[in-house]
Amino acid sequence: MRCFDHDGATVQDFDFSRMPVALDLQKGLAMTFAKRTAPGGAVTRMEGFRYSFRAVRLFADYLSGLAAPPTTMAELVDDHIDGFRDHRRATTTSAHREVSELKVVLRNSNELTAMMVAKVCQITLRKSNASKKASYSRDEFTQIARVARSDLRAAATRIRKNRELLRQYRAGKMAGRDRRLELLEFVEEHTDVPRYTRPAHKGTYAPKTWVRDSGFGSVAEVVGWLHLTCTELAAAAILMGIMTGQNRSVILNLTTAHHRTDGHVDGRKSIAILDTYKPRRGARAYMNLALAEIPDWITLPSTSSSPTARDELHTPFGLYALLLDLTSHSRQITDTDRLLVGYHANGTTRGIRALASNEPFRMWSARHKIQPDASAANARGYLSVTLDLIRLTYVSLHQKPVAHTETTLVKDYLSRDRGNLGQYRQVVAAALAEEVDKARSRSVMETLSRDEIAQSDACALAAKHGIEPTVVKRMLAGELDTVMNSCIDNDNSPFGAPGQPCRASFMKCLECPCARALPHHLPVQALVFERLQARKADMTPLAWAQRFARAHTQLADLLSRHDAAAVAQARADATPQQHAMVDRFINREMDIR
Known part of the structure; x- marks a missing residue:
């Protein structure tokens, strides 16, 4: 077939x-x-x-x-x-x-x-411990990036030097006969070394004796004078994964077709927009990938304040531009627009082809033998570098989804990562404690009980809470309702300029002195608290702590003023309109942008 x-x-x-x-x-x-x-x-x-x-x-x-x-x-x-x-x-x-x-x-x-x-049609259940993966530590991640950059710098120096030698040789500027330059020209024309025309062992054609005995190296090393080798392609893919966090299939299928949003204008940050395709995404299979001239600060050496021209490999755009240059002749030979194309000495066919298999990554790992942290020692004694673990480490360190949803990030990546779990828990705990402390250091909004509202003397109620009687009447009539409360002074918010309407998020009402909570607000408060609690399953713990922990604590304190039965009844009595409003509120559809 x-x-x-x-x-x-x-x-x-x-x-x-x-x-x-x-x-x-x-x-x-x-x-x-x-x-x-x-x-x-x-x-x-x-x-x-x-x-x-x-x-x-x-x-x-x-x-x-x-x-x-x-x-x-x-x-x-x-x-x-x-x-x-x-x-x-x-x-x-x-x-x-x-x-x-x-x-x-x-x-x-x-x-x-x-x-x-x-x-x-049944779902195949995983073993509970079968799918756990350990991402690389930050030090291991940085070390992998350093070695990959070193490989590509050496490859760039080698290929550019040999291109210049070949140019001078063809221009007649190199005096005398030089077998190395003759071999270099042959490689440029044939992507191979001179071989005997009669087959030798197992039908292969052996390199000619003068090539084999010249001391120039193996066939792969000689062809590598002008082309990237398969392990150098692996280094390029690894580095692209380290700086973008993209999926393995996306990286291996990158092409040379791109759009420069900077218009090639000097002095502007260069950005290349590429089209990517990942069929597993369904309707979102086609997506854009932006490769910007912005350093990857996680793997940037701590001794350097900013990358130099030599360190162009610290930006995704710099890596992409370098690969466009180094693989140009390889692409011309194979008539392809694939970016990661180079010489493969092994596999189904020897020659120039696109990077596709896992073998170059195994060869790269075995060649460099990057030592793992003491706690991550394995049977090989060195790190096995794969694009899957590079992606897992990237999303773990950056704590943001890459070409997937935040729910996928939590359930399919972070929940299965055991590499940096201890360190990550410490960061989350610190962020959570900080937000809770902020919540507790600010006063929770004032509340009015049913008994207070039931009294007939509005002036006494206004005096007790320091509010104008006319404002009290409007508040009790629901004219000043926001989402979880009433606002008694929208034009003098502590979060905006005096005399100007408040533009802060309604979540800020939880710590605003202008906010007042009435009994009819309890259903919405209970729903918001419930939604914030549910968001834990769809967000990274760190993102939830930074975004919702303070509001969650403030709402918990606010709801604690009511008995549990009253809160449960209020939640049950919430109307469909209130449910819809809370959904819009939590999804930030009410924010002024």
Whole structure:
């Protein structure tokens, strides 16, 4: 079966005839795979095609080892799925994802029994500790960035130097015969070294003797005179992830097509806008990525006040501009607009191609052997650097979502990160304590009880609370209501200029001397308190502490003036209009922008 990437740039054949199962089962699995990968479906990238095929192939391998393997799709039963799950859990940590993908593929079959259809539609539960990941520490993150920048600076120096040598050689400015310059020109024209025309071992064509014995290095090193190597491409991808926090697929599929919002004007901060595509986002699959000439301060050396020209690799735009230059000849050879293109000595084909597999990242990690913190020592003895952990570390350190929602950030990233948990808890606790102290240091708004309002003497009530009688009448009539209270002096707010209408958020009313809480405000106050409490599940703990902890504490103190039964009854009596108003308020739709 032949599959094309969504942009038509990549094509691959997937052979189901080699799966060790009966012919009818091969055909059934092939049909489900065809529907899963059909145009208009959720899977549109070659990486997704390969993963779906891998899940099906692993399932077929498992079935072939059974005492009585099924021969058709109709013979598949629940135990086959459960057995495959247990088999993969014993050998890999990605069993949950493999089984989930297999179920999604099998859902496309119309030959399954009703029991099997129900099985493949069930959600695959994770083991409680199987999905925990440890992000890099801040020191490890900085060290990874430093090594990646060092690799790219060395590559830039090498390639630019050799380009200049080649230019001078072709211009006739280099006297005498120089085999190195001859080899450099050959590499520029053929992206390879001179080889014998007769095949040697296993059908390969060996480099000529003078190339092999010249001391110029391996073929990859020689071709690397003018091209980035696969490990240098990995370094570039790692550094792009460190400075943007983008997903692995987005980084690997970056292209050279971009728009310069600065108009190439000197003195202005350079910004390149790129189009990115991530099919898993659904309707938001196409998004823009802004690469700005703004330093990544987390990994910037503490001894430097600002990056110099040598340190252009401290900005996403600087990295992008450098890669545009260093990969220009590689892109010309392969006729592609992919950004991360360079020489690969291994893999399916030797030569210039785009970065796609995980092997260059494993090679880069093994080459540099970056030492982990003492508490993070692993079996290898060095850090295994992956784009997934780079992204997890980025969102953990920056505490902000990147091309996903804040809910996804909390549930799918921070809740599974065990790398900086202790340090993060200390930061959250400090922020929470600071906001609570601020709330307690400010007076909570004054309240008027039902008994006070019930008295007939409005003048006495006004005198008791220091309010004009006319204002009291308007307040009791509801004419001065905001969201959670009444405002007795909108033109003299402590949060604005005297004589000017208050423009502060209604949340500020909780600590404003102009605010008065009446009994009919209790339902809204209870709803706001409930909504703030619920927001904890959809925000990072630090963001919640900084944004809502003070108001939450002030509301708790305000509600504590009523007994629990009264608060519960008020919440139950809230009208649909009050619920809608509170939703708008919490979503900041009432703020003046």
